[in-house]
Amino acid sequence: MHIMEGFLPAAHAVAWSCVAVPFVAAGAWKLKKIVVERPEARLQLAAAGGFAFVLSALKLPSVTGSCSHPTGTGLGAVLFGPSVMALLGSIVLLFQALLLAHGGLTTLGANIVSMAVVGPWVAYGLWRASTALGLPMAVGIALAATLGDLATYVVTSAQLALAFPDPVSGFVGAFGKFAGIFALTQVPLAIAEGLVTVVVINALVGR
Amino acid sequence: MSLAIDRLAQSSRWRRRSTTEKAVLALGLLALALALPPWPGAVLVLLVTWTAALAGARIGWRDWLRLVAAPLGFALTGAAALAVEIGPDGVALARDGGRAALSVILRAAAALSCLLLLAVTTPAPDLVRGARRLGLSPEITEMALLIWRFLFLLLESAIAIRHAQEARLGWRGFRRSIRSLGLLVALLLPRALDRARRLETGLAARGFDGSLPMLSPRQTVSTYFIAATLGLQAAVLGVGLWWS
Amino acid sequence: MVELSLEACGLVFSWPGGGRALDGLDLAVRRGRRLAVLGPNGAGKSTLLLHLNGTLRPEAGEVRVDGAAPGYGRAALAGWRKRVGLVMQDPDDQVFAATVAEDVSFGPLNLGLSEAEAAMRVAEALDALGIADLAERATHHLSFGQKKRVAIAGALAMRPEVLLLDEPLAGLDHRGGMLLQGVLARLAEAGTTLVLTTHDVDLAYAFADEVALFSNGRTLRQGEAAAVLGDRALTEAAGLETPLLLELGVRDRAEALARFGRR
């Protein structure tokens, strides 16, 4: 879930950008390393980035909002490791802001943290855990996609609650409000994304 | 799935203005939108950005309104949360009568207009090249430009696949849509990787050794435009501070 | 009397920030006939086909199916697309399932047919295209020509009354092109109305009953193939040449087809 341009107060926008910087820098460092070892990986990484963008632009059926990152970046995370996805995800988020007006420049930092860092890491961690536990691949991947989406949405709600604490009940109350309102759109989205991912995996395995 | 913004940016009257000019204008206003109190700061910024977009860059007003309206869903749902309070007696209307919600909507609308002003006048690769001139590492900017290229290639495929699926009655109801989308993604992923492989072959024939050197167009910056922009922004800042 | 099966009246369509793709376009598709929409690349032929099956919605003008505008509601579109099938130019974009049979069954299953009925439709469509032996093959191992025929089978399995084909012979070599022409001729004889777009005047002349000359988003002229293509001023206005076959004085359909084949 993208926080739109200008929705966060200036101080929060700056603070989240500072939080995002080390992850993006680590991703850039990792990218340099990968490219030195395998020059051809540059084109594959770029293709993965373009793929992640396209997924985010495809509207999911019967749900407001669009398919979010974990399928794209989660997949990249499995192929190239999650740290480099922080950089690719940031580039994709920048293009989403500039091409689709999804998210924004001042909210880029906050969106990077929720969608290019937390989402992919949760998806990646769950995928690794489920393979370690010997779960069927489709189950593991559907779990990773769904919970990666939900993690993103929880982080976004927390970011909004920090920015706009409830005058009476503070952060907790505000988190409840944002999580509650956005649950209407984000929970079905996460489930749909999990289902789509199962179809994708089955189709890919069937090939 | 329309990329109206890109088409507008490529054909806008400000297409050939230097990136510096457009970035100073839009990003400066964006900073003001965020820093000044929404009344009257955001209103002034709205006024300036809309004038610049509609009268300066000559963006069609229908196209412009459609773009501004698109993210409104988020603004309204988000602001709805601000218009209520959770107290010991449950949910109640906020005591400020929604003033906080209104000011957030105003600020977001102003900031969004700044973003759109930049986006509909400046194709994203121009901004990436600008970032490179400012010292962003070539690995990152080359990656961004490559992603840009792949994004359009893959988007074109995705749209065509979706049209083909619709022609055969996919995308009708939840279950069929999930299946159609899944098949689409499963077709697109190997194609993305295949495109990367084929591009590698194609570029190898042109001496590709890992880096992607390119000659970027040089732009001349109009000091007049920059001076006028800075003057305007100073005026917005002055009025915004004085009023509040 | 020949009935109108599909009709486009004054279609206008433009891409945001771009020029007009369709600029008051008229077209009449008569039942049971073969119509070639002929024009140079970029004239908007593909955009037109996407209007004829309801994928794109015109800014002005309307598309009529059997004399009435079907509307763009979900149910109306389903009925429309059941009757008007579309085969796009690049088969890679329309063959999306893992095996040929699975792919061809996509449409029939979406029509709500039972698995058994769908399987029958699949067998029938593969038969019509002469690719029954490919049924169990993995789609990503097919050659371009095979994939093209699978894409047509996918549309055919829905038993459309009208079949729209975008540049059906593009990318095929001599042998592949001849094979596909044979298939299309059999479909036409079996009563399917065919609309194909092409920039090849000889193909249009040899294959179509009627030709619509397309230029800059409008129909310059629609009429009998020989009459339209024989008008040199007209073809030149559309940026096309006169068919070599017509120049050679080949006026007979059977001879034209045979000579086109030898080209």
Next chain:
Amino acid sequence: MVELSLEACGLVFSWPGGGRALDGLDLAVRRGRRLAVLGPNGAGKSTLLLHLNGTLRPEAGEVRVDGAAPGYGRAALAGWRKRVGLVMQDPDDQVFAATVAEDVSFGPLNLGLSEAEAAMRVAEALDALGIADLAERATHHLSFGQKKRVAIAGALAMRPEVLLLDEPLAGLDHRGGMLLQGVLARLAEAGTTLVLTTHDVDLAYAFADEVALFSNGRTLRQGEAAAVLGDRALTEAAGLETPLLLELGVRDRAEALARFGRR
């Protein structure tokens, strides 16, 4: 005496998990001439071109540039590709930058030229292709024909001695094809050796000095265009037809080109 510029001797190559793409193939490219490699789709024409510029390495046999095998080391390959340019069939496989001028500058900069020299090469190549006005255009807004010319400009800006073109006219309409033929003819006159693959016998006949008939991974025959294409037993063995132009008795190059244009 005409020198050999490129030579393929007994090339053998098979794709992993697939059959043999090249099966002892011989080919001789003479300096300053135009050679058409003619065969049906899937015969291995693209695979051959990828060998001729060192992208693929044969299992047996060798490719010689000016009489010597260059080897596959990094420096050798760089020198090889500087002399032998390749234009692939799908321009999207070669055009990678956001704008046309940026894209065309990639090759010259890889040659180690200064920015000023590279800019000159870009201007020259765009001029040669007649697309100087597209320099600042976004590549993803180009039509197929424009993109094709950008891809050729990208190869040309490296000033290769030999230019390999894979199906250069595929997907182009009449006007686009004529434009490109004009460009290629000018290149040939300026001394660039051209090798093109095609499945269009009339194109091969009208355009090439020499034709190599390609079937099942081998060269059936290489020789003067009229001699090879006039041998009906031979063309049939390769799954091709006799050129209509030749059937019509057009033996003169200028007339053939003109008639091909009218097709």
